[in-house]
Amino acid sequence: xxxxxxxxxxxxxxSRAEIWIATTLRAGVLISLALVVMGTLVTFSHHPQYIASRxxxxxxxxxxxxxxxxxSEVAAGAAAFRGQAIIxxxxxxxxxxxxxxxxxxxxxxxxxxxxxxxxITATVLTILIIxxxxxxxxxx
Amino acid sequence: xxxxxFTVVVFASxxxxxxxxxxxxxxxxIIVVPVLTLALxxxxxxxxxxxxxxxxATSSGAAAAYVREHLANLxxxxxxxxxxxxGAISGAFLAGLVDPRWLFIAFGLLLGYSAxxxxxxxxxxxxxxxxxxxxxxxxxxxxxxxxxxxIEHSYRVGRVKLGLVLMYLAGAVSGLLGIGSGAFKxxxxxxAMGLPIKxxxxxxxxxxxxxxxxxAGVYFSRGDIDPFVAGPVAxxxxxxxxxxxxxxNRLPANRLRMAFVVVLLAIAIEMLYHGVxxxx
Numbered sequence: 001x002x003x004x005x006x007x008x009x010x011x012x013x014x015s016r017a018e019i020w021i022a023t024t025l026r027a028g029v030l031i032s033l034a035l036v037v038m039g040t041l042v043t044f045s046h047h048p049q050y051i052a053s054r055x056x057x058x059x060x061x062x063x064x065x066x067x068x069x070x071x072s073e074v075a076a077g078a079a080a081f082r083g084q085a086i087i088x089x090x091x092x093x094x095x096x097x098x099x100x101x102x103x104x105x106x107x108x109x110x111x112x113x114x115x116x117x118x119x120i121t122a123t124v125l126t127i128l129i130i131x132x133x134x135x136x137x138x139x140x
Numbered sequence: 141x142x143x144x145x146f147t148v149v150v151f152a153s154x155x156x157x158x159x160x161x162x163x164x165x166x167x168x169x170i171i172v173v174p175v176l177t178l179a180l181x182x183x184x185x186x187x188x189x190x191x192x193x194x195x196x197a198t199s200s201g202a203a204a205a206y207v208r209e210h211l212a213n214l215x216x217x218x219x220x221x222x223x224x225x226x227g228a229i230s231g232a233f234l235a236g237l238v239d240p241r242w243l244f245i246a247f248g249l250l251l252g253y254s255a256x257x258x259x260x261x262x263x264x265x266x267x268x269x270x271x272x273x274x275x276x277x278x279x280x281x282x283x284x285x286x287x288x289x290x291i292e293h294s295y296r297v298g299r300v301k302l303g304l305v306l307m308y309l310a311g312a313v314s315g316l317l318g319i320g321s322g323a324f325k326x327x328x329x330x331x332a333m334g335l336p337i338k339x340x341x342x343x344x345x346x347x348x349x350x351x352x353x354x355x356a357g358v359y360f361s362r363g364d365i366d367p368f369v370a371g372p373v374a375x376x377x378x379x380x381x382x383x384x385x386x387x388x389n390r391l392p393a394n395r396l397r398m399a400f401v402v403v404l405l406a407i408a409i410e411m412l413y414h415g416v417x418x419x420x
Contacts, residue, residue, distance in 0.1 A: 017214065018207050018208065018210075018214060021203075021207055021214065022203075022207040022208050023204075025200050025203045025204045025207070026204040028200060029197075029200050029201050029204070029378055032374065032378070033374075033375060033378050033379075036371050036374050036375045037375060039367065039371065040147065040371055040372070040375070043368075044143075044144065047143075050142065050143035050144055051142060051143075051144045052142055052144070053142055053143075054141060054142050056142075056143055057141055057142065057143050057146055060143060060366075060368040061146070061182055061183075061186065061366060061368055061369055062183060063183050063185060063186070065366055065368070067366055067367050067368070068367075069360070069361070069363040070361070084367045084368070087367035087368075087370075087371040088365070088367045090371070090374070091193055091360075091365060091367065091370055091371070091374055092360070094193065094196055094197060094200065094374055095193070095196055095353050095356040095357070095360070096353070097196070097200045097349070097353075098196060098199065098200060098349035098350045098352075098353040099350070099353050099354075101200075101203075101349075101350075102218075102221075102350060105214075105218060116278065117215065117218065117219075117278075120218055120222060121218050123222060124218065124221045124222055124225055124350070127222075127225040127226060127229065127354075128225060128350065128353070128354050130229065131225065131228060131229050131232070131354040131355070132354060132357050134229070134232070
């Protein structure tokens with residue numbers, strides 16, 4: 001009895017998973033894009049000389065350039081409405097989007113009682129967290 | 141060059157990179173890195189930081205549309221992510237133990253071979269894919285609607301275990317060499333698992349964001365993600381990927397395959413060059 005019902009129900013629920021995942025991705029991308037654009041506009045309005053002067057580019061784009069590199073610097077800079085910090089906040093949301101997508105998939109598959117795929121996505125999430133931790137330990 | 145002109149140039153070239161990257165499932169790094177380093181003289185560190193951001197932007201920007209149109213096969217993607225993420229960790233550990241020059245040569249040859257093998261599969265006969273009990277059990281098979289032909293294409297997925305092994309290698313190579321693993325993912329899905337080319341590029345596009353995100357944290361804490369470089373890259377790529385994701389479904393499969401083969405050959409030649417000449 002269950003065997004005849006399962007595939008149709010699973011198909012319906014898969015489209016619910018698809019809607020959840022597509023919505024997560026779209027939200028992450030739109031928030032990130034809005035912050036990057038806003039941060040760029042703020043940067044140019046705070047530094048009008050960037051529009052025409054050729055002297056500043058090297059300072060902004062060669063190693064040693066001053067920009068936020070830690071989460072607390074980003075938070076402090078964004079609170080002070082600094083353009084560079086707002087851009088980095090947008091980039092961090094962009095970086096987090098695929099990871100959040102995996103986390104949402106775990107929940108959706110659990111809710112659908114598709115335990116095989118809940119386990120698969122939970123394992124992927126765990127590996128991502130491990131690689132992030134290893135990277136932090138080895139990277140700096 | 142004033143900072144404003146720089147921002148506009150980087151944004152415009154990233155727009156183009158986003159369109160092509162999202163169509164081919166490769167990310168946008170293969171266009172963004174040369175533009176930043178060769179044309180604009182940006183330091184390689186910042187170029188690679190921006191390239192990682194561009195891969196995530198291509199993937200996430202196009203994925204919402206690909207998921208809705210059923211071009212990206214979610215179940216295949218999530219299952220194979222087991223192998224790519226494990227591979228990426230192993231690759232990061234092996235880095236430093238293996239001479240990258242030999243790897244560039246070996247994988248350059250492998251990619252070159254893949255390009256020719258993909259040429260020999262011009263007419264996608266999705267019926268000749270061998271039956272695979274694991275694919276049945278995991279319900280990996282799928283279907284998508286093609287507005288060019290007006291047909292709903294249903295396809296079966298085969299050789300899942302071989303696919304897993306190849307994806308592990310793809311992840312390890314990207315961890316080791318830091319190059320886009322999309323170049324390996326698409327041939328693996330096309331040649332081994334028998335997926336239609338549009339599904340292969342869309343599914344690869346869906347997957348590459350996860351691999352890139354796992355290493356992006358390192359680049360951020362190292363201070364390699366310069367907002368002045370990566371900001372316009374992200375904005376351009378995202379908008380380009382939105383546009384590209386609307387084009388894929390209307391593109392004839394054969395033309396997509398040809399475009400992919402050409403780009404794959406170019407990547408293979410570049411890798412061989414790297415391997416033979418060494419890092420500059």
